[in-house]
Amino acid sequence: MKFIVLALCVVAASASLSADQYSLVSSAWDQVRHSEVDILYNVFKAYPDIQARFPKFAGKDLDSLKSTAAFATHAGRIVGFVSEVIALSGDASNTSAFNTLVADLAKNHKARGIQKSQFDEFRTALTSYMAAHASWNDATAAAWNAAADNIYNAIYAAL
Numbered sequence: 551m552k553f554i555v556l557a558l559c560v561v562a563a564s565a566s567l568s569a570d571q572y573s574l575v576s577s578a579w580d581q582v583r584h585s586e587v588d589i590l591y592n593v594f595k596a597y598p599d600i601q602a603r604f605p606k607f608a609g610k611d612l613d614s615l616k617s618t619a620a621f622a623t624h625a626g627r628i629v630g631f632v633s634e635v636i637a638l639s640g641d642a643s644n645t646s647a648f649n650t651l652v653a654d655l656a657k658n659h660k661a662r663g664i665q666k667s668q669f670d671e672f673r674t675a676l677t678s679y680m681a682a683h684a685s686w687n688d689a690t691a692a693a694w695n696a697a698a699d700n701i702y703n704a705i706y707a708a709l
């Protein structure tokens with residue numbers, strides 16, 4: 551009993567998910583994580599104001615950009631970052647690595663003038679993408695929402 555109470559406290563104090571949540575999130579993420587270009591394409595399509603913040607992509611035709619190496623490189627970085635952060639969400643012992651990684655991202659985006667509202671747009675677009683391309687139900691949606699809340703709380707704390 552003491553152990554359970556202690557374990558619950560550790561979970562509550564960290565950015566990690568329950569084992570069930572982690573398993574739902576990682577299996578949904580595994581179904582989309584190799585679609586880097588398609589993910590970034592959908593984010594830019596839904597929110598052209600995000601595309602406009604990229605010096606390399608601003609003002610260019612999205613359908614032409616989609617097949618360029620520069621687009622694939624950046625898509626790989628963004629999606630790869632999400633993969634890393636998700637991998638750190640499954641175990642409380644990785645919380646400080648999780649916080650460091652996310653705080654660094656928030657700081658270097660703050661330096662570029664990216665607003666909270668644009669991070670929120672990114673979340674909305676990524677969530678729709680996952681709901682459309684991974685097997686999805688209420689439990690998966692709730693687990694993903696918890697994972698995204700953890701990431702976003704850490705972003706907001708550093709923005």
Ligand code: HEM
Nearest residue numbers: 599600603604605606627628631632658662664668669672
């Ligand atoms: C959780 C959401 C996001 C993730 C995971 C993410 C991830 C990344 C990563 C990994 C990089 C490359 C490494 C770096 O230079 O820091 C990057 C660069 C960048 N991101 Fe984000 N980003 C996110 C949201 C956004 C949003 C919402 C915007 C704009 C509205 C944005 C604009 C940029 C820009 C302008 C760069 C620099 C690109 C360049 O160097 O040409 N990011 N992002």
Ligand SMILES: *[C@@H]1O[C@H](CO)[C@@H](O)[C@H](O)[C@H]1NC(C)=O
Nearest residue numbers: 634637638640641643644647
């Ligand atoms: C997270 O923590 C576990 C247990 O300490 C460790 O085995 C695992 O490699 C860590 N994950 C990452 C991505 O660092």
